[in-house]
Amino acid sequence: MCSDELRVSVLGPVRAWLGEVEPALGPTRRRTVFAVLAGRANQVVSRDELVDGVWGDEPPMGAVGSLHTYMSGLRRALGPARDALVSRPGGYLLRLAEAALDAEVFERGRAEAQRLVAAGDWSGARDAVDAVLGLWQGSAYSGLSGPYAEQERRRLGELRLSAVELRCRAGLELGQHVEVVAEVTALLVEHPWHESLRALLMLALHRSGRDGEALEVFRAARRALIEQQGIEPGPALRDAHRVVLAELSPRRVARAC
Numbered sequence: 001m002c003s004d005e006l007r008v009s010v011l012g013p014v015r016a017w018l019g020e021v022e023p024a025l026g027p028t029r030r031r032t033v034f035a036v037l038a039g040r041a042n043q044v045v046s047r048d049e050l051v052d053g054v055w056g057d058e059p060p061m062g063a064v065g066s067l068h069t070y071m072s073g074l075r076r077a078l079g080p081a082r083d084a085l086v087s088r089p090g091g092y093l094l095r096l097a098e099a100a101l102d103a104e105v106f107e108r109g110r111a112e113a114q115r116l117v118a119a120g121d122w123s124g125a126r127d128a129v130d131a132v133l134g135l136w137q138g139s140a141y142s143g144l145s146g147p148y149a150e151q152e153r154r155r156l157g158e159l160r161l162s163a164v165e166l167r168c169r170a171g172l173e174l175g176q177h178v179e180v181v182a183e184v185t186a187l188l189v190e191h192p193w194h195e196s197l198r199a200l201l202m203l204a205l206h207r208s209g210r211d212g213e214a215l216e217v218f219r220a221a222r223r224a225l226i227e228q229q230g231i232e233p234g235p236a237l238r239d240a241h242r243v244v245l246a247e248l249s250p251r252r253v254a255r256a257c
Contacts, residue, residue, distance in 0.1 A: 006081045006095075008038040009102045011156070012137030014144060016078070023077045029054065030070040032144045037085070037094035039152055041101055046091040053148030067092075103140065103156060106132045110163045117166065126170035129163050136160060161191065168200050172207070180204040195221070195233065199240035206244045214244050 007017045014035045016023055025031045036053045037045055045053075051063045060066070071092060075082040086093045099105050109132030116125035140156040141149040164187065171180045184201045191197060198221050205214035218241045222233050233241075 006078070006084050006097075007100045007102075008041075008096060009135075009137070010035060010038060010152070011102045011106060011135050011140050013142045014038070018079065018081050023079060025077055026070075026073050028144065029066070030073055032146050032149060033067065033070045034074055034094075035141055035144055036148045037092060038096065038101060039103065039148065041094050041096040041104075044088045044091045044093045050092070054146045056147045102135045103152075106135050106156075106163075107159065108132075110159060110166075113163070113166055117170070122170045122173040126167055126174065129167040129170070133160070133163055133167070161187075161194075165196060165200065168197075168204075172200065172204055175207075177204045177208040181208060196236040199236040202237070202240040202244060206247070211244060211248060215241075218244075 005017075005019050009015045009017075014025065014031050016025060016034070016038075025034050032054050033050060036050055047064055047067060050067055051059045055063055071085065071087070075085055078085060084095045086095060109128055113125040113128040113132075116122075116128060140153045140160075164183075168180050168184055168187075171177075171183075181201065181204045184197050184204060187197055188194065188201065198217055202214045202217045205211070205217065218233070218237060221237055225231050225233055
């Protein structure tokens with residue numbers, strides 16, 4: 001079995017596969033070392049970078065020695081693909097084939113969906129996003145701590161949210177207004193201050209014929225922003241508000257306002 005068959009998942013618990021076999025990557029710290037190397041696959045990661053990524057600013061005295069131990073354990077775990085983990089002067093490198101890391105596949109798919117949106121292909125964009133959102137099995141780098149895992153968890157989580165938002169925008173353009181209302185409402189439970197999500201909810205409600213509810217979303221958001229953060233709504237909410245008002249009849253506008 002060659003290293004080309006090694007696949008790695010970080011969009012959830014960090015796992016690896018050799019064909020259909022999942023090697024045991026070991027305890028949390030060793031798994032974290034593997035995760036840093038996988039996240040920077042095909043690049044030499046220096047020992048200092050590994051120490052910083054795993055332990056942060058206050059590593060234990062024997063951190064570099066621990067790295068050697070973890071590398072030996074990882075090579076044993078990888079078995080037939082042990083040659084994928086390469087020692088270099090001052091650091092280590094994990095060789096992965098193209099599309100062998102799920103996070104890379106996700107980011108490429110998200111970029112393709114954005115390209116399709118720019119081309120006006122909303123159906124293609126929705127399908128592209130759906131395909132890569134299916135790679136997620138929980139929070140990225142789930143169960144791991146340390147600066148690298150925490151930073152990547154935040155970064156990839158933000159990209160995941162933007163991908164879901166793109167899917168909702170596509171759904172809106174494709175006439176799936178009821179479905180968008182349900183999905184965005186659920187997202188706002190986790191992300192209550194995300195103004196672009198509230199703007200999408202306003203537009204989805206409006207296109208579902210629920211104009212009063214759409215305008216109430218704006219009023220409630222504006223009230224919360226002023227009372228809790230001392231600011232007015234941003235461009236996304238203001239633009240959605242203008243769209244809803246512009247498409248109402250004069251009598252309904254007067255009643256709604």
